[in-house]
Amino acid sequence: MLEINILLLFMIIGAVIAVEVKDLLSSVVAVGAVGLGLSMAFLVLKAPDLAITQLVVELLCLIILIRATIRKDLPFSTSGRWLFNTLSTICFLAIFLTFAYFALKDLPQFGKPVMRVAKTYVEEGLSKTGAANIVAAIILDFRGYDTLGEATVLFTAVIGVLAIVRRIGRKKEGKNEG
């Protein structure tokens, strides 16, 4: 558990730096450090599938974000109603922690999940699907419907991006302003 706590502390510090730092590119790099810490946390918790996926998606997002922010320098507006913001944040944190204290008492302990449906998957996964990797057996066989939905979400996202940033139909700046 010590490794997880160290990684969580590292991720929290990285997230705070990402919010507080003035430069946009430094903020993106700090977010990348948080993602790397999350990937290592998955690895410590013995979930290598998630660790690989988190690592590669983090890299791709980091490349896209750096590509998008490398020429832009947008300073944050730090002035404003800081008293109201701080008070409302403290108030919501207090409410959340109060309810979380009562709610989290009834949850199963960390690392000891309630295995009602998953017990069947773990016991019969190899014999029913023949896949040695239990994660692949679950997401592509027992829970194939969920994977289809996730694939549809990604497909819709790609279609949406390609429809918004396509070249056809885009107006030239200053030409049609008239």
Place this chain on the structure above:
Amino acid sequence: MKAKNEPGMTLIVKTITRLTVGLILLYGIYIVSHGHLSPGGGFAGGVIIALSFVHLMLAFGKDVALKKLSMSFAGLLESMGAVMFLSIALLGFMGGYFFLNFFSKKGLPFHLFSAGIIPFCNIAICLKVGAGLFAIFVSLVLLYKTDE
């Protein structure tokens, strides 16, 4: 030593990229094809394959990468992956229900050709994810190019 009008990064980056980009692509294909045996799977492998083309584009400029895999072909691959995944799911109706693992002989466990439909689903998801993310990256790059 860099020519003035040559797109992309310096000679060092180009040489390293020429050596490593094939290995990255090969690693992505390995992750996909062994998705039912070892950690990884279609999603992670597809992203690694997309990253190899992104790597090529960052080092050599967009023309070289688009010659290898054009935008319209990436769109075609993505749609093909989606249709392939859906048709594998629909083929389960041969035996009775959606997403049936319809091979009667699933092969020996821990072998490459095993687990019925799961490797085919991995390949379909890999095509979809890889081509889709590459298409998003290319479209964003082209958007910035036309803005300047």
